[in-house]
């Protein structure tokens with residue numbers, strides 16, 4: 001079976017990020033036919049189209065990493081009922097210059113965790129809107145709004161509650177199937 005390379009974009013820049021813990025858990029629980037690379041966003045300058053003629057090296061590297069991935073998994077916090085500015089900035093870099101949008105036809109999925117009861121639901125809906133405009137085929141279901149309780153996921157990404165582990169395992173299995181379906185309909189070299 002084909003192995004797919006998944007680039008992970010973590011929306012948080014915080015050293016103790018709970019979304020980074022969630023990302024580690026997802027990598028541990030994923031089916032074997034997915035491999036993972038974190039695509040870092042923290043060193044990107046603020047985007048301006050003044051850079052379009054000549055991207056700085058950090059932005060080139062970032063964009064090349066997205067191009068090299070078969071699919072992208074967004075693991076994001078919710079900031080003020082939206083996605084963090086750092087993540088939006090990264091997406092803007094990846095989408096430009098006009099006509100060279102790295103997300104076009106690239107399958108994606110969105111997930112996030114928050115201590116709040118709605119578990120990043122509003123941020124995820126806003127991110128879905130952005131990815132729609134960027135022409136990324138998105139996994140619609142299952143949705144995953146994870147309420148983070150103390151100790152739910154260890155620093156190493158071990159999920160301590162079996163029902164949550166099973167839910168996340170299924171989420172990654174579904175993401176794998178979604179990637180297979182997208183590339184069946186839209187082969188990578190087409």
Ligand SMILES: Cc1cc2nc3c(=O)[nH]c(=O)nc-3n(C[C@H](O)[C@H](O)[C@H](O)COP(=O)(O)O)c2cc1C
Pocket residue numbers: 012013014016017018019020077078079080081082113114115116117119120
């Ligand atoms: C600027 C800011 C805004 C926040 N707004 C929200 C929010 O709208 N909804 C929410 O559930 N949590 C909100 N929080 C709390 C975050 O969910 C919490 O800090 C979480 O740890 C962030 O994820 P991270 O640890 O991966 O960065 C906010 C936190 C910050 C710093």
